[in-house]
Amino acid sequence: MPGHAHPEPAAPAAPPDAAPPRLRTEDVSVSFTAKGRPRPVLDGISLTVGQGEIVGVVGRSGTGKTTLLNLLGGILRPDTGRILLDGRPFDRPTDRVITVFQDYGQALLPWRTVRRNVALGVERRLGRAEVAERVARALAMTRLEANADDLPWQLSGGMQQRVQIARALVMEPEVLLLDEPFGALDAMTRAALQDDLLKLQRATGFTVVFITHDVDEAVYVADRVLVLGGAPATVVREVVSGLPRDRDRLDTREAAAFVAARRALADELWGERP
Amino acid sequence: MTRRFDAAGLAAPLLAVAAWELLIRARVLTFTYLPAPSAIVAAGRDLLLHGGLLGALLHTAAVTLLAWALASAAALALGTALGLSATAARFSMASVEVLRTLPAVALVPVALLVAGPTTGAETMVAAYAAAWPLVIGVAAGLRAAPRRLLDVARQFELSRTRVVLSLLLPAAAPLVLAAARLSLGISLIVVVLTEMVGTPQGLGAGIAENQTALRPDAMWVYVLLVAALGAGLNAVLLPAARRAVPSLRAGRAA
Numbered sequence A: 001m002p003g004h005a006h007p008e009p010a011a012p013a014a015p016p017d018a019a020p021p022r023l024r025t026e027d028v029s030v031s032f033t034a035k036g037r038p039r040p041v042l043d044g045i046s047l048t049v050g051q052g053e054i055v056g057v058v059g060r061s062g063t064g065k066t067t068l069l070n071l072l073g074g075i076l077r078p079d080t081g082r083i084l085l086d087g088r089p090f091d092r093p094t095d096r097v098i099t100v101f102q103d104y105g106q107a108l109l110p111w112r113t114v115r116r117n118v119a120l121g122v123e124r125r126l127g128r129a130e131v132a133e134r135v136a137r138a139l140a141m142t143r144l145e146a147n148a149d150d151l152p153w154q155l156s157g158g159m160q161q162r163v164q165i166a167r168a169l170v171m172e173p174e175v176l177l178l179d180e181p182f183g184a185l186d187a188m189t190r191a192a193l194q195d196d197l198l199k200l201q202r203a204t205g206f207t208v209v210f211i212t213h214d215v216d217e218a219v220y221v222a223d224r225v226l227v228l229g230g231a232p233a234t235v236v237r238e239v240v241s242g243l244p245r246d247r248d249r250l251d252t253r254e255a256a257a258f259v260a261a262r263r264a265l266a267d268e269l270w271g272e273r274p
Numbered sequence B: 001m002t003r004r005f006d007a008a009g010l011a012a013p014l015l016a017v018a019a020w021e022l023l024i025r026a027r028v029l030t031f032t033y034l035p036a037p038s039a040i041v042a043a044g045r046d047l048l049l050h051g052g053l054l055g056a057l058l059h060t061a062a063v064t065l066l067a068w069a070l071a072s073a074a075a076l077a078l079g080t081a082l083g084l085s086a087t088a089a090r091f092s093m094a095s096v097e098v099l100r101t102l103p104a105v106a107l108v109p110v111a112l113l114v115a116g117p118t119t120g121a122e123t124m125v126a127a128y129a130a131a132w133p134l135v136i137g138v139a140a141g142l143r144a145a146p147r148r149l150l151d152v153a154r155q156f157e158l159s160r161t162r163v164v165l166s167l168l169l170p171a172a173a174p175l176v177l178a179a180a181r182l183s184l185g186i187s188l189i190v191v192v193l194t195e196m197v198g199t200p201q202g203l204g205a206g207i208a209e210n211q212t213a214l215r216p217d218a219m220w221v222y223v224l225l226v227a228a229l230g231a232g233l234n235a236v237l238l239p240a241a242r243r244a245v246p247s248l249r250a251g252r253a254a
């Protein structure tokens, strides 16, 4: 078991739980059937994400990060336990919690223009004028106005992922869930998108839960990082980044809080096991 | 993917025709019933003016398209059911495999007996034969659509109908189009065959009658017209499909 006692990083130790809870899981467990036998994946996970908080989730491949995110998005139902949004249980997708999928190549509709991809979730629910207005706003927020009439495959990977983010923003969600959103992108694009996400969060105040394999990304973007581990998985560690919200990429990398948080995560993920 | 005839592509067949003409005029080729291209052209002009060539062409074209349209409608429904419902697939795939592999030409005499030597008989067999590749194509296309699209559909709470019409069928369109071309070709084959063996109308009848009448030049006119009809239908329908279905223009399979 990886959960041996680490000292908390030299940072404000308390998670920013001053904010009222937005999303909670209460003792949720999930198992899949593999080769006819049940295979428990998540075991009694209880966690709380505050309003406007940015939470990162890391863990080895196959631990159940995506499964957890699907639970939070209402895309998957837990076998036991429940998920609460603003204190109310929910177990199906809602406009208020929107997922950005990892594989933009499969999640966007290649035959639709950027504008029509972004409109997917609202086109049948709102009047034309309002759809156009919301889409325009989402495109502006993601700096995609100039590409509104392009098809997704004519764009770079980073732009395609921004299209997916715009498609989420158009719903005006309270929670954005992102599954390894920048995993497939080069370092420069990835850095730019991390800053984009932080800026968007500051502008709109939505809550963010994102999965990543990149420890630096986890610490730089998140207020708090959860480490998922074990089979079935539980939250084995929680690391508060202790960075100011208004963070700057270059200063941050040398900040003591950043270095300590990164070290704590690296120990947890790759450190020697008893 | 635009396809155009270019000069190089036309040069080879033109040279072959010229060689054919020369070899016959030089009496190198001396089959009794192999006419020179010039003789075929002359027969064609004759048939066009006095022999109802245009009527035969229109008949075959109309029946081919009608059979294909009926087949498409039925196949779209059946293929969608098979592609979307594992249960439907489990209960009917075995029957589909049997029905599909039965050569439709074997049904031509059956249809002629049942419906008589009529346009109805032609349409029936051709539609039957043309439906199968499309049934398989639609079902396979739907099953090959990225699973992620279903997550997207669930996320945005799209209705079942919208998932099929706006996500899955567009994603399946390239496979469906490939199957539709196959099915159009089959429709033409079966229509011509039925006309040859049973119904006294259309290009197929023209081929068969002129064979019996020992008129190879006229027979060749009909054969070439069948080929031209097949190529023409493809040439008209492909761009039309691309214009009508955006996902076929998307540059890559969905």
Ligand SMILES: Nc1ncnc2c1ncn2[C@@H]1O[C@H](COP(=O)(O)OP(=O)(O)OP(=O)(O)O)[C@@H](O)[C@H]1O
Binding pocket: A032, A033, A034, A041, A059, A060, A061, A062, A063, A064, A065, A066, A067, A068
């Ligand atoms: N639909 C499913 N049916 C059966 N098993 C599944 C299903 N989805 C996930 N699993 C299994 O559950 C486990 C957790 O999967 P999950 O996708 O949540 O892992 P992950 O942490 O996101 O991995 P990665 O980092 O590689 O994306 C894996 O062992 C996977 O094989």
Ligand SMILES: [Mg+2]
Binding pocket: A065, A066, A067, A179
């Ligand atoms: Mg995953």
